[in-house]
Structure formats: C-alpha cells, structure tokens
Amino acid sequence: MFHLAKGLYTNWNRKEQYSILILGLDNAGKTTFLETLKKEFTNASKPLEKITPTVGQNVATIPVENCNLKLWDVGGQEALRSLWAEYYLQAHGIVFVIDSSDRSRLDECCNALQNVVMDDDVEGIPVLMLANKQDREDRMEVQDIKEVFNKIAEHLGARDSRVLPISALNGQGVREAAEWLIVRLKRNKDNKPPQYK
Numbered sequence: 001m002f003h004l005a006k007g008l009y010t011n012w013n014r015k016e017q018y019s020i021l022i023l024g025l026d027n028a029g030k031t032t033f034l035e036t037l038k039k040e041f042t043n044a045s046k047p048l049e050k051i052t053p054t055v056g057q058n059v060a061t062i063p064v065e066n067c068n069l070k071l072w073d074v075g076g077q078e079a080l081r082s083l084w085a086e087y088y089l090q091a092h093g094i095v096f097v098i099d100s101s102d103r104s105r106l107d108e109c110c111n112a113l114q115n116v117v118m119d120d121d122v123e124g125i126p127v128l129m130l131a132n133k134q135d136r137e138d139r140m141e142v143q144d145i146k147e148v149f150n151k152i153a154e155h156l157g158a159r160d161s162r163v164l165p166i167s168a169l170n171g172q173g174v175r176e177a178a179e180w181l182i183v184r185l186k187r188n189k190d191n192k193p194p195q196y197k
C-alpha cells in the first residue's frame with residue numbers, strides 16, 4: 001500500500017513525457033520545424049539560417065501544455081533512413097515532414113512514409129503528416145497533398161492521422177501541429193503510456 005501511494009504521489013508530481021520521432025526526406029524541413037517549435041514554446045532556439053543537413057540526430061525536450069514532448073529529429077538522407085527503425089519502439093508519435101514544393105520527389109516521399117507506417121513497431125501510434133513550406137509560391141495545393149498522403153494513411157487502421165499545412169520557416173501552423181499531437185498522444189495513453197519525468 002505504501003509503495004502504491006508513493007508511486008501515485010511520485011507520478012502526480014511529475015510531468016507526462018512523450019517521445020516524438022520527426023521523419024521525412026532530406027531537405028523536407030525537419031530540423032527547421034524542431035527549431036521553430038522550440039522558439040514557439042521555449043523562446044530558445046538556434047538561428048534557422050545556421051541549420052545544416054542532419055547527419056546524426058537532434059533532440060529537444062519542449063513543454064507543451066501540461067506535458068513534455070521529447071522530440072527526436074533524425075537525418076533524412078537515403079543512406080541514413082535505415083537508422084530510423086532504431087527509434088520506432090520508443091516513439092509515442094510520428095511527425096512526417098513533406099516538402100510541399102518538391103513535386104519531383106513525391107513518390108520517394110510516399111514510399112518512405114509507407115515503409116514507416118507498415119512497420120509493426122509503430123503500430124497504433126498517431127502519425128501527423130506536415131505539408132511544409134506553405135510559404136513558397138511553387139507549393140503543391142494542400143488538398144492534392146492530402147489526397148496522396150491520406151491514401152497511405154488509410155492503411156493505418158484505427159490509429160489517428162492527419163495532414164496539416166505548415167511553414168516551419170515562418171511558424172505558420174507549428175503551434176497547431178503540437179496541439180494536435182498532444183490531444184492524440186493523450187488519447188492513445190492506454191495503448192502507449194507516457195514516461196513520467
């Protein structure tokens with residue numbers, strides 16, 4: 001009884017922490033999204049013009065509402081994609097970033113997402129697809145992107161998924177993306193419990 005009460009007290013005093021894996025092709029804007037999210041919720045972030053292609057990983061823990069999101073941003077270059085699977089089991093949610101201006105790599109992008117969502121290790125966790133670079137004039141229409149990516153999402157079965165338009169560069173839609181995630185992570189809490197930190 002004492003241990004139960006102590007456990008409840010300890011958890012009550014700690015914040016729920018969810019791990020989020022940020023995936024997508026190289027140049028999609030994953031690291032820019034991470035830095036903009038940091039700026040939105042903590043005011044501490046790296047200047048966006050200093051971001052270079054990610055070879056290892058970037059990790060940040062950000063307070064959002066009454067939780068912490070621990071975000072893992074990994075490199076999207078083809079040679080690095082085989083490393084993504086090593087993060088799947090610990091992830092409570094996936095953010096998949098799409099470059100809305102890159103028509104020539106749309107198929108490659110779909111294949112990469114398909115490989116992720118078909119993996120048993122990510123079964124049941126929410127997937128948020130971000131149609132990034134909405135500030136660019138040469139962007140594809142959000143509706144067209146939704147049609148393509150929702151087709152893949154149809155295979156996700158009972159899990160939550162959504163395509164949201166954002167600009168990681170100017171911050172448009174970034175807060176809404178984090179808020180969408182928090183709701184779904186909490187909804188999936190029984191299936192994938194958070195850590196308490």
Ligand SMILES: Nc1nc2c(ncn2[C@@H]2O[C@H](COP(=O)(O)OP(=O)(O)OP(=O)(O)O)[C@@H](O)[C@H]2O)c(=O)[nH]1
Pocket residue numbers: 024025026027028029030031032033048051052053054055074075076077097132133134135136166167168169170
């Ligand atoms: N116009 C515009 N450019 C963006 C946006 N987001 C990212 N970029 C640019 O896209 C390029 C790649 O951004 P990164 O954040 O490094 O992309 P990444 O997905 O982390 O790439 P890897 O680390 O190689 O996997 C940079 O020149 C960014 O400034 C956006 O919303 N709008």
Ligand SMILES: [Mg+2]
Pocket residue numbers: 030031032052053054073074075076
């Ligand atoms: Mg990067």
